[in-house]
Amino acid sequence: MQLEPIGIVESPLTDRDAAPKQGDEGAPAAWIVFDARVADALDGLDVGDALLVLTWLDRARRDVLRVRPRSDPARRVQGVFSTRSPDRPNPIGLHRVTVLAIEGVRVRVSDLEALDGTPVVDVKPVLRSVDER
Amino acid sequence: MQLEPIGIVESPLTDRDAAPKQGDEGAPAAWIVFDARVADALDGLDVGDALLVLTWLDRARRDVLRVRPRSDPARRVQGVFSTRSPDRPNPIGLHRVTVLAIEGVRVRVSDLEALDGTPVVDVKPVLRSVDER
Numbered sequence: 580m581q582l583e584p585i586g587i588v589e590s591p592l593t594d595r596d597a598a599p600k601q602g603d604e605g606a607p608a609a610w611i612v613f614d615a616r617v618a619d620a621l622d623g624l625d626v627g628d629a630l631l632v633l634t635w636l637d638r639a640r641r642d643v644l645r646v647r648p649r650s651d652p653a654r655r656v657q658g659v660f661s662t663r664s665p666d667r668p669n670p671i672g673l674h675r676v677t678v679l680a681i682e683g684v685r686v687r688v689s690d691l692e693a694l695d696g697t698p699v700v701d702v703k704p705v706l707r708s709v710d711e712r
Numbered sequence: 713m714q715l716e717p718i719g720i721v722e723s724p725l726t727d728r729d730a731a732p733k734q735g736d737e738g739a740p741a742a743w744i745v746f747d748a749r750v751a752d753a754l755d756g757l758d759v760g761d762a763l764l765v766l767t768w769l770d771r772a773r774r775d776v777l778r779v780r781p782r783s784d785p786a787r788r789v790q791g792v793f794s795t796r797s798p799d800r801p802n803p804i805g806l807h808r809v810t811v812l813a814i815e816g817v818r819v820r821v822s823d824l825e826a827l828d829g830t831p832v833v834d835v836k837p838v839l840r841s842v843d844e845r
Binding site for chain 2: 581582583617620622624631644657658659662700704
């Protein structure tokens with residue numbers, strides 16, 4: 580169960596503590612720079628597509644099982660599987676974005692709250708029938 | 713970038729070719745049996761919660777970059793990043809489910825199209841503001 584990076588995030592975000600927690604909390608546009616070896620997997624991507632980007636949150640802690648989310652005004656302790664905390668046993672980030680531009684293997688996307696240099700591990704289309712029902 | 717299994721799927725589905733492609737295509741309910749070491753991360757999960765379950769699709773091919781999805785009547789070739797094909801460089805499955813029951817570290821969920829024995833690698837809450845906007 581070894582993940583291989585398929586690309587990397589190029590973003591103005593460099594500070595985890597200052598970064599927005601979700602893409603709709605003021606996250607900037609960013610580039611995803613894909614490895615040339617997965618270029619064929621990009622076939623059919625278009626500007627305007629809604630995508631789910633999966634990242635490897637390489638600056639997260641993997642030994643954290645419970646957190647006090649900042650999004651909870653009462654700051655109650657919760658298991659990480661009830662939160663989007665980056666700290667979790669397998670720190671996979673899930674980001675909903677929109678494609679803004681495509682230049683070869685460089686894809687510009689909106690609202691990506693991942694830090695500069697974060698490895699990208701998968702990209703999936705949003706399926707409205709499944710993900711939004 | 714080494715994933716550690718946090719649990720495993722117990723499902724009546726055993727045949728990849730016969731399995732539904734998405735949870736809303738007749739996928740059955742299934743159990744997720746979590747490892748005791750991540751039990752604390754389940755704190756706060758409740759019956760009725762909408763969850764995203766991330767799995768490692770251990771029977772998928774990782775060398776496939778383009779497919780002809782069965783869901784496309786014209787069977788056009790598409791890059792896997794525009795599809796939900798299990799065959800992709802990092803075969804992470806993303807499944808939207810609802811919690812039906814919780815018995816210790818055993819969690820019963822609806823509509824899980826993963827095969828019996830599939831490793832589970834993460835669980836996240838559905839954020840309606842993000843995932844459904």
